Amino acid sequence: MYPLLLLFYSSFARSQVPLVLTPEQLQTDFARFQTALQEAHPAPYRYTPKGTFDSLMVATRARLNRPMSQQEFYQVMTPLLVALRDGHIKWIVAGRDQHYPFHPDTLFPLKLYFLQDKAWVVGSYDTGTIPPGAEVGAINGQPMAAIIERLLAQGTFADGKTLNGKYEDLNHFFSGYYATFVGAPATFDLTYCYADTDTTVRIAPVTFEAIKKYEGTLRIVSQNARLSFEDSTKTALLTIRRFWTEGDEPSYKKFLAQAFREIETRKCTALILDLRDNEGGEEKYGIKLYRYLAQRPFRYYDRISVRQKKALSFPAYTPKLYRMLRGLVVKKQGDGYVFTAQRGLKIRKPERHAFAGKLYVLLNGGSFSVTTEFAARVHADRRGTFIGQETSGAYEGDNSGIFAITQLPHSKIDLGVPLFGFYMANLPADLEKGQGIRPDHPVIPSIEDVLMGRDPAMQYVRQLISNQ
Template sequence: MWRLFFVIMLFPIGSKAQKFSADEAKEDIDVLYHKMQQVHPGLFRYQSSEAYQETYLEIKTSITDSISEADLFLTISPLIYQIKDLHTGFSHPKKWRKKHPFKLPFIMAEVEGKNLIQYNAAADTTFLRGLELLEIDGKSIESVKDLLKTNIGTDNGNEAAKQLYATKTLYAYYPKFFELKDSVDLLVRNLEKDSVMNYRLATVTTKQMGAVLARRYPEKIRKNLSYTMIDSTLSLAKIDVTSFEFKGSPFDLFQTKFKRKFKQHIKQAQKDSVEHLVLDLRSNGGGYIPNISKVMKYVASEPYKLIDTMAFNRSAYFKIFSPAKGITPLIAPLFFNKKDSIYRYRATGKPAKKKPSKLAYKGKLYVFMDAASYSATTFTISLLDDMDRATFIGTIPGGANWGSHAGSWYVAKLPNSKIRVRIPEYRIVHARANKPNESFFIQPDISVEYTLEDFDKNIDSYERVLIEKLRAD
C-alpha cells in the first residue's frame, strides 16, 4: 500500500472536488468488497482470498479523514486491478464525467523505447507526428505510465497488455487518474534536431477527437469487416475484424449483418483465388460471442464447439436473474443444471458438432494479434490454435487462453461516491479438445516489433513481416 499513498502524495488530484467523510468512504469500500465477493465468478482465480481481504482492510483503515472523489477513485483501485481481470472495471459517476469531458489531444505509440506522438488531434498543427513525449503537466511520461499500468487489471497481470493500454490509450486513461483541464502543458523532444520544446495544447472531447482524426488520417481508420488485397503477386489478402459487434440496424438483434459481411469477403477471397488470407484482429476488444461462430464457420478446418463450461456464483443468482426478468429465474436452473458449493454451471461435455461451411476458406490462414486483442477475439484465437488452423503473427493477446470472466455484467453503484463498478457475471471456459493444457497466453509463431524505420516510413510492421516471410519461402 505504500506505493499507492506515495502516488497520491506525488500526484494530488482534485483538491477542490466534492469530498466524502471517512465514514462515507469506508461504506463505499465495504459495499465494493462485498459486491465483488457476491458476484464476481473469478475473484480468487489469480489471488488468494487472504490477500484480497488484506488489501481491503489496509485501504479501509488508511482512511482517517475526508477524501475527494478523485482520490477515493484511486484509493479503491487495488480492489479492482488486484483481481487481474480486464473485464472488471470501474468508472467515475456520470455527474463527474460531465464536469471532466476532456481527453489528451493525441494518440501515442511506443517505438524502440521512445514514446512518440503518432496522431495529432490538437488544433495546433505544428505539434508534429514523431515528437517524443517527455512530460505531461510537469510529470514525466514514465511516471504517468507506471501509475496507469499499476491501475489496469489485465488478465493474470498481462504486462504486454498493461504496456499497450497505458501507451496507446493514454489519451483516455490519463483523465481517469489525473486532473485534466481545458489545456495541457507538454514537454517534447524533436529527435531530428535533438531539441526540447514546450507546447500548451487545448484538450478535446471524445467527439472532437474522433472528428479531427477522421479528417486528418482517413487512410489510417480501420473499417470493421473490410476486405483488402495486400499483395496480388503473393496472393495475399486480409479481412479486417476490428470488433465482434456489427449490426445492420438497431433491430438486427442477432447481428446477422456480421455473418453476411464476413461470408461476402470469404466468397471474394475464393473468387480472387487467395492463397494466403489474414484475419486482422489487432486491437479488437471483443463483442458479441455468437459472432465467433460466424467467423469460425468460414475458416475452421474441423468441427468445433465454442464453450466447454459456463458458470456463475450461486450467491449472485438473484443479481443475474432478478425477479424483474419474469420467468428467467425459474428456467435458469434448466440451463445451468449442475452445481457445487460455489458455482451453478453448465458443462457441455459433448463432442464438437458445429461444422465448417462448404464455403469455408481452405488456404493458408494467418492471424494478426496484439496485446489489445481481447475477449471474443482471444476466444477466436484460442479455437484456431486448438485446431492448428493458423499462423499467429504479432505478440501475445490480452486475454487468457483458458477463457474469461464475461458474458454479461452487473453494475454496482457505490452509495456515496456513485462510482460505478462493472463486475462480470459468468466464467466462460473455451472448448479446447486438442490442447487443453497449452500456455496461458497464445504465443505468436512470428513475433513483430514496431521499428523506428517502420514508424518514419508509415509501414505496417505486421504486413512487412508477413510479406518478407512469404517472399523468403
C-alpha cells in the same frame, strides 16, 4: 461481451456527489463493491490468489478512514480492479466518459505513442508546435519512464499477465490517465528530444471537447467486415474490426457464407485474417467464424462458470435475458455453478465451404475478449500462424458475457461486473497461467512506422506468404 457498455450505464441517473465523502459514506460504498464481487463475479481469484486479494481488500478498507473526494476514492479503489486481472471489469464515474472521468478542462494536450518505457509525440490536440516524432523525456520534471510505470500499474484493460492492452489504452487515452492518476496542472513543462536536441517548453492544457474533435478527424469510417484478394499469390485478406453488427450493416452470417464461397471459387491457398484492434463482441460470431476454418469437429468452450444461481441481494441492473436464463444455471460438483445453454459447449462441425489452406492471423494489444477466444481456439488446434503482438485477452478464457451494473450509493461510481466465466476447451499442456495469444512472429510498429502510416505486420505476413 461487448467492450463498451455505455448503453447499460445510462440506466443510472447522474446525481450530485458531495465535494467530500465522509468515512462512513466511503465504507458504505466499499461494502457495496465487496458484495458485488462476492455475489456476481464468476472468478475473482482466477489470477490473484484469494489470500492475496483478500489482504488487499482489508488494506484498502482500512485506508477509507478519512474524508475523501470522489477522485481520491476512485484512485484508492482502482488497485482492487487491477488485482482482479480482468479486462472486462467496468469502473466508470456516472455520467462521464470512462477514460476522462476527471478534470475535463485541463488535460495534457499531446497524443503520444508508447513503446516499453518510451513515448513519442504523434499529434497535438491544439495548435501546438511540438514536432511529431519528438521523444518525450519528462513532464513537469517527472521522467517519462516513471510516468509510464505509474500509469501501467493503474490500467485494467488486460486479462491475466498481459500488458499490451494497457499500452493500447495509453496510446489512446494518456491524457485521461494522467489527469486521473498524476495530476491536472494549469500548465505542463515538457522536456523532449528532437533531431538530437533537448528542449523544454511550457504548454497549455486542452479540454476534453478538443480531444474528441481531434480524434473524430482521425476516425476512418469503413466497413466492419471486408474481404479482398491478392491474385498474384492466391491470397485472401479478411478483416473483421468487431464481432457484432450495427444498424443496417449486412448480416454477419450471410457475409461469412458469401466470403468463404468466393474464397473457394477463387481457389485461394492462403488467408490473412486481420483481427487487430478487434475488442470482441458476441460469442456466437467467433464460433461461427471458426466453423469456416476448422478442419475437424471441435468444442469451443470447456465450461462457463457463474458465481451463484439466486438473485443478487444488492441493487443492480441486469439484462432481462440473464434473469430469464438463470434457470439454466446448475450446480456442479464442489461449490461452483455452471451455465449449460451455450452453443460453444457442444461439438461443432466445420461449415461446408470451410477454408482448408494456410491461415495467417494478425493480432495486437487491441485484440480482446471474443477475439482472443477465437484466436485461442485457432492456436490450440494449431490451425494458423500468428503475426503481430500478444493479445490483451487471456488464452485460457475471460470473464464477460452479461454484466451486473451497480452504482455505489455515495460516490456515484458505476461498477460493472461480468457474470460468466468462459474457459476454453482443449488447451495446450504448457500454457503459462495468465498469458495471452503470443505471436509466432512478433512484429511491433516503430515510431517511424506510426508516423509514416506503415503497416509492418501486414508487410511481414505478405513476405512470409510469398517466400513459401
